[in-house]
Amino acid sequence: MTFWESLQQSWWVLAIQDSPWTYAALVVLHFCGVFLLVATSALVDLRLLGLAARHGTATRLTVQFSPWTWTALGLAVLTGIPLFANHAPAFADVSYFWLKMLLMLAAAVLSMIVQRNVGKWEQSPSVPAPARLLALISLLLWISVIYASVQVTNNAGV
Amino acid sequence: MDILVAFCKWLENTSWALAVSGAYELYPYLRLIHFTGLALFVGTTAVVDLRLLGWGRRREGADQLSAQLLTWNWIGLGVTILGGVLLFLGTASGYIINPAFQIKMLALLTVIALRVTIQRKVLAWGGTPNVPAVAKLIAGVELTLWIGMITAAVRIPNY
Numbered sequence: 001m002t003f004w005e006s007l008q009q010s011w012w013v014l015a016i017q018d019s020p021w022t023y024a025a026l027v028v029l030h031f032c033g034v035f036l037l038v039a040t041s042a043l044v045d046l047r048l049l050g051l052a053a054r055h056g057t058a059t060r061l062t063v064q065f066s067p068w069t070w071t072a073l074g075l076a077v078l079t080g081i082p083l084f085a086n087h088a089p090a091f092a093d094v095s096y097f098w099l100k101m102l103l104m105l106a107a108a109v110l111s112m113i114v115q116r117n118v119g120k121w122e123q124s125p126s127v128p129a130p131a132r133l134l135a136l137i138s139l140l141l142w143i144s145v146i147y148a149s150v151q152v153t154n155n156a157g158v
Numbered sequence: 159m160d161i162l163v164a165f166c167k168w169l170e171n172t173s174w175a176l177a178v179s180g181a182y183e184l185y186p187y188l189r190l191i192h193f194t195g196l197a198l199f200v201g202t203t204a205v206v207d208l209r210l211l212g213w214g215r216r217r218e219g220a221d222q223l224s225a226q227l228l229t230w231n232w233i234g235l236g237v238t239i240l241g242g243v244l245l246f247l248g249t250a251s252g253y254i255i256n257p258a259f260q261i262k263m264l265a266l267l268t269v270i271a272l273r274v275t276i277q278r279k280v281l282a283w284g285g286t287p288n289v290p291a292v293a294k295l296i297a298g299v300e301l302t303l304w305i306g307m308i309t310a311a312v313r314i315p316n317y
Contacts, residue, residue: 028308039201053226064218068205143194150189
């Protein structure tokens with residue numbers, strides 16, 4: 001038995017498999033976390049690009065959103081772990097899964113960089129070009145995380 | 159219901175639907191569109207509801223937040239529906255008789271009605287230091303409906 005197979009056979013994962021509603025609840029909470037995470041990050045990025053919420057500043061949006069961004073990331077990761085364990089051998093075999101993990105890490109790091117620097121960037125009359133580029137990359141990374149997620153279930157046959 | 163099923167059968171055989179359902183490699187992209195729209199729609203709805211409920215930071219009022227997010231809230235709904243309709247077309251008559259799908263659509267219509275209500279009333283609600291109880295109730299109902307809708311969506315393959 002491989003490591004991933006033994007993970008899938010551990011008692012707590014078997015308990016989830018025996019309870020379809022626990023599994024469904026994990027999926028629902030995972031989606032809620034991802035939606036809130038992506039939206040709160042994307043809106044700050046869109047604001048920096050001048051495409052959203054132009055009556056206020058990106059700094060104020062960040063103050064309001066950042067606790068939700070990280071709460072949502074926590075929720076997505078905490079529910080993602082048992083969901084992965086449920087399909088561990090199949091998911092670990094799909095390269096999109098590892099790509100998703102990498103993209104998610106990169107997107108989270110970039111969002112953190114954006115949140116920390118947004119106040120500084122907005123002190124200049126217009127948002128500096130490198131900052132806009134970072135915001136654009138962050139936005140594209142979050143979309144590619146969703147794309148990789150879709151491909152994981154597609155390729156693992158879930 | 160019979161009329162709806164007949165309509166869906168007709169829909170499945172339109173050249174549009176046949177083109178989409180025949181292109182299997184398109185589905186991941188349709189899901190991407192649907193989920194990206196959902197993230198925007200659910201996320202921008204949830205932060206306003208959470209603010210009305212008084213959870214999280216209170217730097218912005220619910221009225222300001224709602225106004226700031228209004229455009230992307232409706233863009234999110236539009237993108238969700240675009241992806242959703244394309245996903246629906248190929249197996250329309252299967253979806254329409256699925257109880258989980260029916261619940262999902264009813265919840266969606268209710269959420270849209272609540273969105274319009276909140277966006278119209280939030281100027282009055284969010285401007286006061288204490289958000290009225292009725293606003294909190296509507297925000298709570300909307301959040302609950304979202305969770306119900308996602309649950310229904312997840313359960314669709316089980317029926």
